[in-house]
Amino acid sequence: AQTVTQSQPEMSVQEAETVTLSCTYDTSESDYYLFWYKQPPSRQMILVIRQEAYKQQNATENRFSVNFQKAAKSFSLKISDSQLGDAAMYFCAYRSLTGNQFYFGTGTSLTVIP
Amino acid sequence: DSGVTQTPKHLITATGQRVTLRCSPRSGDLSVYWYQQSLDQGLQFLIQYYNGEERAKGNILERFSAQQFPDLHSELNLSSLELGDSALYFCASRREASTDTQYFGPGTRLTVL
Numbered sequence: 001a002q003t004v005t006q007s008q009p010e011m012s013v014q015e016a017e018t019v020t021l022s023c024t025y026d027t028s029e030s031d032y033y034l035f036w037y038k039q040p041p042s043r044q045m046i047l048v049i050r051q052e053a054y055k056q057q058n059a060t061e062n063r064f065s066v067n068f069q070k071a072a073k074s075f076s077l078k079i080s081d082s083q084l085g086d087a088a089m090y091f092c093a094y095r096s097l098t099g100n101q102f103y104f105g106t107g108t109s110l111t112v113i114p
Numbered sequence: 115d116s117g118v119t120q121t122p123k124h125l126i127t128a129t130g131q132r133v134t135l136r137c138s139p140r141s142g143d144l145s146v147y148w149y150q151q152s153l154d155q156g157l158q159f160l161i162q163y164y165n166g167e168e169r170a171k172g173n174i175l176e177r178f179s180a181q182q183f184p185d186l187h188s189e190l191n192l193s194s195l196e197l198g199d200s201a202l203y204f205c206a207s208r209r210e211a212s213t214d215t216q217y218f219g220p221g222t223r224l225t226v227l
Contacts, residue, residue, distance in 0.1 A: 035215055043151075043202055045218035046116075091156065095215075100170045102147070102216060106156040 002027045004094050006105035013082045014113050020067075021077045021108045023092030031097035034068065034075045039107070040088040048090070051075065053097075079110075087112045117141065118207050118219035126225045132193040135222045139186055139207030145169070146188040147216055148180055149204040157204070163188055164210065195226045 003026045013019035025034070036048040051059045051068050058066050063083075067076045079086055092105040117140035127133055139146050148160040159172035163182035174180075177195075182188040192199060202223050206216040 033215070037218075042220075043223075044116075044220055045157075045204060045206070047215055047217065050215055100145070100162055100164070101159060101172065104157045104159075 002094050002096070002103045004092055004103050004105040006090075006092055006108050008108045009106070010109045010111070012111040012113055013079070015082055015084060017082055018078060018080045019082055019110065021079075021090050021092075021110065023075045023077070023105055025073050025075065025092075025094045025103075027073065027094065027096070029096050032099075033095045033097070034066075035093040035095070035102075036064070036066070036075075036077045037091045037093060037104075038086075038088045039091065040085075045091075049077070082112050084112050084114065086110060116217040116219065118143075118205060118217055120203075120205050120219035120222050122222060123220065124223045124225070126227065127195060128227055129195055129197060131195050131226075132191065133195065133224065135190040135192070135203050135205075135224070137188045137190070137205030137207075137219055139188070139205075140209075140217055143207035143209050143217075144186065145208040145210050145216075146182055146186070147206040147208070148174075148188070148190050149206065150201045151204060151221075152198075152201040155201075160190070192224070197226050200224055200226045 034051045063080045089107045094103045119138045144165045149157045160174040162170040202221045205219045208216040
């Protein structure tokens with residue numbers, strides 16, 4: 001089974017600063033999808049951003065962007081101009097092109113300091 | 115609002131009891147996933163259904179079962195409940211197009227006393 005590793009259980013960032021959350025994964029497949037989900041205190045799981053492995057261009061959604069390094073099997077999330085509302089648990093997830101199951105990391109808890 | 119609905123929002127019950135959690139997927143989504151998230155834990159994949167058929171199975175206990183009905187809503191049945199079953203149970207749905215991700219419902223918080 002594929003594994004997804006988030007090595008930072010907790011991170012903190014000053015409001016308006018930039019923070020990067022790390023994610024690595026293990027797969028033998030060449031085509032797959034990667035996702036970042038946000039889980040705020042409400043516990044709702046919210047899709048933040050997704051990346052198709054066949055696309056070399058890094059995905060961007062407003063203040064959120066990824067650094068996708070396919071050879072290194074790395075998929076980090078950069079949050080620019082951090083806001084108090086960004087405080088949440090962030091989960092990285094993987095799905096193969098043809099697979100049904102999503103594999104999640106253990107999450108990184110992000111604190112935003114005013 | 116993701117379009118995925120789950121009922122009930124909260125459920126409190128006693129050990130040894132049986133409960134049913136319900137999920138309605140987004141309109142047009144054929145696939146339903148169930149996850150368990152214990153306190154301060156990641157998401158544990160339980161089971162997936164696609165158009166009424168079981169498609170993938172994860173770490174689902176034998177005391178747990180699920181099904182998906184012709185109208186595509188799904189139910190997760192938890193029986194002989196134990197204290198350790200207390201968790202947040204999420205349902206997610208997906209359209210099954212190769213590029214589509216899954217969208218999560220708000221979850222059902224189960225407390226077993």
